[in-house]
Amino acid sequence: MATIYDIAKKANVSPMTVSRVVNNSGKISEKTREKVEKIIEELNYIPNNAARSLTLKQSKILSLVITDITNPFYTKVARGAEDKAKQMGYRLLLSNSDESFEKESEYVDMLISSGVDGVLMAPSGDESQKNLKTLIKNRIPFVLIDRHVKGIDCDLVMGDSYQGTRQLLEHLIGQGHSKIALINGPTNVSTAREREKAYFEILRLAGIEADKKLAANISYMQNDSYKFVKNLISLPESKRPTAIFAANNFIAINTIKSLRQLNVRVPEDIAVVCFDDPDPIPDFNPFLTIAAQPAYNFGYMGIQLLIERIEGNGPAEKQKVILPPEIIIRSSSLKK
Amino acid sequence: MATIYDIAKKANVSPMTVSRVVNNSGKISEKTREKVEKIIEELNYIPNNAARSLTLKQSKILSLVITDITNPFYTKVARGAEDKAKQMGYRLLLSNSDESFEKESEYVDMLISSGVDGVLMAPSGDESQKNLKTLIKNRIPFVLIDRHVKGIDCDLVMGDSYQGTRQLLEHLIGQGHSKIALINGPTNVSTAREREKAYFEILRLAGIEADKKLAANISYMQNDSYKFVKNLISLPESKRPTAIFAANNFIAINTIKSLRQLNVRVPEDIAVVCFDDPDPIPDFNPFLTIAAQPAYNFGYMGIQLLIERIEGNGPAEKQKVILPPEIIIRSSSLKK
DNA sequence: TATTTTTATGTTATGGGTAACATTTATAAT
DNA sequence: ATTATAAATGTTACCCATAACATAAAAATA
Known part of the structure; x- marks a missing residue:
């Protein structure tokens, strides 16, 4: 798989210039841009996300932790979350906690090591506090859906x-x-x-x-x-x-x-x-x-709040969205 | 977030030793192992996957592409896939193609740049051939579930x-x-x-x-x-x-x-x-x-075949698993 | 034309982990 | 006691992209 160095060599420019073309950042002359773009096309270059994550410290991957995707309620949550995530250019990792704190913990560790940018979680219960504190310690933003957790103040979307x-x-x-x-x-x-x-x-x-x-x-x-x-x-x-x-x-x-x-x-x-x-x-x-x-909206709005938090363009205070049942x-x- | 270097310094060993403890590879004396493990615990160390992916060239992330998570059939597929993936130490990215070739294409591009290790896909139709060829070109293993695609010879799990x-x-x-x-x-x-x-x-x-x-x-x-x-x-x-x-x-x-x-x-x-x-x-x-x-098994076995393909410990020839209906x-x- | 400013590009170091090789230490064999 | 062997640990270089800084080239101004 072609790297930015391959492109650079072939285009006779520095890797940095290629990076700038790829990310549309900084100033590049029209001439070099075209030259580089042509070679990117030619070599079928696709940026390496791992390398990017490593330097940028963001993966554009979010995590959805629910208790069971088999339950139509969470299925709709997932669908809403997926739709919004895609729309915003993020991908979604799926985790089923089975209402178990232990399984949730395992997933939380996995998520942290995966370097997800944020977590949308339906917590398994009040013990989840521990897992959420782990997220906080690792500075991973999260939003809760459906359920809140004693002792945790955060954005959340829930029913009434x-x-x-x-x-x-x-x-x-x-x-x-x-x-x-x-x-x-x-x-x-x-x-x-x-x-x-x-x-x-x-x-x-x-x-x-x-x-x-x-x-x-x-x-x-x-x-x-x-x-x-x-x-x-x-x-x-x-x-x-x-x-x-x-x-x-x-x-x-x-x-x-x-x-x-x-x-x-x-x-x-x-x-x-x-x-x-x-x-x-x-x-x-x-x-x-x-x-x-409105399960779909739990997911949709949850992801919205989460991304606002991640990108830091929402209100500073935690938001609590209560969606009424019908x-x-x-x-x-x-x-x- | 603690890195392997933090651990190394505090434990008075080299980062490599820490890495060996974490991965249980090579030889380490019981004494150092314990010492390092204690500090790992203490500092709450969690390995950085991006760094790992970068050197190992594998992300331990798989992608599940289905047409609609809202359909209980795919919900069970997802559940089976999730369970097997977790068991094998992989995580699962979720994608809904909505039976649309275009949406599927978008996801495939996203997946490639995410650096997933493999893809489990229920293709949207025969046009998916193009997307699968993109995967092949990028050397990303895939397994098809539920549906096969004209002109593509690959592992697959489907019904009868x-x-x-x-x-x-x-x-x-x-x-x-x-x-x-x-x-x-x-x-x-x-x-x-x-x-x-x-x-x-x-x-x-x-x-x-x-x-x-x-x-x-x-x-x-x-x-x-x-x-x-x-x-x-x-x-x-x-x-x-x-x-x-x-x-x-x-x-x-x-x-x-x-x-x-x-x-x-x-x-x-x-x-x-x-x-x-x-x-x-x-x-x-x-x-x-x-x-x-047996939708759950479509997902479960699909992931199994996929991981075998990824890790290269399955049979060389493509496997076709046909699961009978009841x-x-x-x-x-x-x-x- | 000389000098300043702007634009375009390059260099170096870094992120966190690991493979490959090198070295030291402990144990076994002579 | 000396050498051979195995076990434990360390060093170096690299994976790929980018931020931060440095420099060269072009354009604007004096």
């Missing part, structure tokens, strides 16, 4: 868990439900924490006495709701919930699968609602009532 | 379009269908070509006279089947198809949406089958009858 929870619960309450269970993610994740807080608060405001036994925290990843669902179902009629609020799409799906196994019908016997669409294409299975978050009412919560 | 088509069609025929429409992708994509060929062949073998008017090619991306579906529906009863074979998941979904708009019920009025699951989680919407391809019969093709 309170509003989403409120809309979903008010809808259920409007449908006559008062025994509403919550199947939530782990409380070391900010969204889960906020949804839980909102859940109790909104029930209280609606004059419904929340039963702590109806709320559970399960892992977003293993996401095994069967045991808890079975417990719920076997409660005496007076205690048994008539609706379930699942913290996210995969929990909801899993919950519905558990219900099916237990021969409980949705929505006839029990209503189910959740955050985020489990389907990649909306309106194909118009079944689940959801608080749909409630979509479908049959999983409607009495037939 | 013939078998999948056969299984789907035989199932439909077994259900008593003889007027079966085909809504296919564009013929410059190998899978579409092969599915079309298989479609006509299998109908012929089954003694069914195929009606060319029942077959259409639409774009995988815009994927607007409405007009064609409407045409099908308005055919006289004697000609009207009783089943539709859609070439992929998104075409199938779109087709079903079109059918709904036209008040045609699936499967009561018309059966629909296709390749690949449109749902990220199987068994949640057990609706569509599909020929499910037919999953669900209600979209079953008479109630």
